[in-house]
Amino acid sequence: MSTILYARASTLSQTIADQEAQASAAGFAIDQVVWDEGVSGVRVRLAERAQGRRLFDMLRSGDTLVVRWVDRLGRSYADATDAIREFMRRGVIVRTVINGLTFDGATADPVQQAVRDALIAFMAATDQAQAEATKEAQRAGIEHAKANNANKYRGRKPSYSREQFNAVRDMLAQGTRIGMIAVASGLTRQTIYRIRNDVGVAERALVEWGM
Structure with missing residues (x-):
């Protein structure tokens, strides 16, 4: 085995x-x-x-x-x-x-089987919903940036890449500990807390910088 x-x-x-x-x-x-x-x-x-x-x-x-x-x-x-x-x-x-x-x-x-299968279904459905919501948020963010891009002050450039943001968001959704996320992503705990506290703002910052 x-x-x-x-x-x-x-x-x-x-x-x-x-x-x-x-x-x-x-x-x-x-x-x-x-x-x-x-x-x-x-x-x-x-x-x-x-x-x-x-x-x-x-x-x-x-x-x-x-x-x-x-x-x-x-x-x-x-x-x-x-x-x-x-x-x-x-x-x-x-x-x-x-x-x-x-x-x-x-x-x-049969009861234990039902509970097991329901948990599997819930986890898989949540993962798909999250993936679809992420794609929709990215599309909306891009359109928002295009509509408001004329000579706009973009603020400070994000200290994280698109790949790091996606990874942090996914791990946060799965309940991964902040320390483990920091090690896996290479970001500071403070950056991860900022992303966690307002995912929408973190996403818009990437879009506004074309990241």
Whole structure:
């Protein structure tokens, strides 16, 4: 029986090394790391990613699949829930680094199954809603900046990049501790607190500077 970490990084600030370090810090003894880098979890399904396909080939009954959060498997409801249910059907245990959640097919109790499946569905739906809201906010911010761009004082240039902002916002939404976000993003705690306290203002600052 093996413990395999699957990591996915779609931006420069979401590194594979950080996800591996977080898993080790959480107490996971990882036998093998499988990763996809520069791949969107919104547009590309797990089974269509080069290394995502490997998971379906290599995982066996009794193995444990570790992910930082279910959004590493997919940012769409259908993709994430389908993947987790398929792994459970095969006897694979799925565990998350954040919050230490465990999903498996061991229980035969219908109430426990219902609770488990409802939690999986809720987490996957939240991830998709967040991804869609982010894209909409970016579009709205760009249009706002275009409409108000004539000789406008833009204020101080943000101390964070678009990739760092996206990573911080995602980790905040997942309940990651500020200290861990600081290590993963390379930003100061003060910057992360400013983003957390007003995500809209932080987003507009990036757009106004064309970032």
